[in-house]
Amino acid sequence: MPGSTSNGPLASSDREKKEAKSGKASGATTPNASRSPSSVSLSLLPRLKMPRIEAPLPHIEFAPFVVPRQRRLQTAAVAIWSLMVPFTIAFFFLLCSFPPFWPFITIYLIWLFIDDAPNQGARPWPWFRSLSFWKHFAEYYPAELMREAVLPPDRPYIFGYHPHGIIGMGALATFATESLGFSQLFPGITPHLLTLSTNFYVPIYHEILMWMGIASVSRKSCANILKKGPGQSITIVIGGAAESLSAHPGTADLTLKKRFGFIKLAIQYGADLVPVFSFGENDIYEQLSNEKGTTLYKVQKKFQHLFGFTLPLFHGRGILNYTIGLMPYRRRIVIVCGRPIHVERVANPSQQLLEDTQKLYIEELMRIWDTYKDAFAKQRRKELTLIA
Incomplete structure (x- = not known):
């Protein structure tokens, strides 16, 4: 018995070694037999190659800290003007939060x-139109004004501005401020840039437009200004909201073919026409x-039909970067005022007269281009x- 007791562990150890050797020789997988399927699959994860998904990120060029x-x-100056409407609305509601101001509001x-x-x-x-603020505004692009002919202040004028662009920054700098020296180039001519009547219902912004000499583009407004006589002028961005949808860099697609309203005004009030490009x-x-026919274009035209204006989906640069934002890019703008087209006053012009006058206007505009x-x-x- 003592012999069997002392030899038992040794015999057991020898058997385990033999089984282990035989297991290796036969290719048995005894050590892995107790693993679950999930543990086996997890052990293979490091060997799997997952596909790399690379999303294109826009390269944003930031403005330098020191400029x-x-x-x-x-x-x-450009940032303030670009955000003028939300600024004035926010300031107005801030005033509304103070009950003592309610009677005045x-x-x-x-x-x-x-x-x-x-x-x-x-x-x-005049002092507001001549603020250095507007000089900084015009120098941003920079914008400049060219005159091709002297305009005698002995008659009224209608300036036709082309193209509309997204916002019409060049028209603002030229006809609503003195940043480009309009009064020096056209002495005796009083400019009035015209815009949609809805802009005048924005609190505080209304006053700023008034100080800049900006008036409504309604027929009543045009007639009242032109009736004041020699030296008065109005500037109409002829293409309007429809043309803003065609405002793409490197193009000059104008909406002009069916625009006879400003031609008729000029003839009825004896105002010379001045094409501006x-x-x-x-x-x-x-x-x-x-592009015309796309879903986006149809939605934008429907919006214009319902509200009288449209919303181009555009972008410029930001305040702190040169890539994306709502500020315009720093790109040169040159506004050329062409030669005036003399118009004889006729109370009820015929359609033929309207078409003949428009033809002369288009020819002068094409000559400028x-x-x-x-x-x-x-x-x-x-x-x-x-295009239309």
Whole structure:
């Protein structure tokens, strides 16, 4: 018995070694037999190659921290104007949060809706139009104004501005401020840039438009200004909201073929017509592709039909970067005022007279384009086209 007791563990150990050896020789998987299927699959995970999904990220070019003071002032001026409507609305609601102001706010709102100044030529303040703020605004792009002919102040004028662009920054700098020296180039001519009547119902913003001499584009407003006589002028962005949908860099697609309203006004009030072309106006913003017939184009046109204006899906640069944002890009704008087309006053012009006058107007506009396109539209992708 003692012999069996002392030899038992040794015999057991020998048997385990033999079994282990035989297991290796026969390819048995005894050590893994107790593993679950999940543990086996998990052990294989490191060997699997997962596909790499690379999402294209836009390369954002940030503005340097240190830039000349003048450039900062220019950027600030354009940023403030670009956000003027939300700024004024926010400030108005801030005032509304103080009950002591409520009586004054009520009176102001009543006056805002009954004020007829937008139809009477506004209330321009020369000192406001001449602020250095506007100089910084114009130098941002930079924008410049060219005159092809002297305009005698012995008659009224209608300036037709092309193209509309996304917002019409060149028109603002030229006709609503003195940043480009309009009064020096056209002495004796009082400019009135025209815009949609709805803009005059925005509190506080209404006053800013008045001080800049901006008036309503309604027929009543146009007639009241032109009736004031020699030296008065109005500027109409002829293409309007419809043309803003065609504002793509490198193009000049104009909505003009069926625009006879301003021609008729000029004939009825004896106002000479002055075509104005703004080289670079379409280049300061990028717009989402919206070719005619696409779903986006149809939605934008439907919106325009319902509300009288449209919403181009556009972008520019940001305040702190050069890639994406709502500020316009720094791209040169050159506004060329062409030669005036003399118009004889006729109370009830015929359709033939309207068409003949429009033909002269279009010919002068095309002459401006052909004369300066190689100098100011070098990056154009197509020629000036009348699309509607």
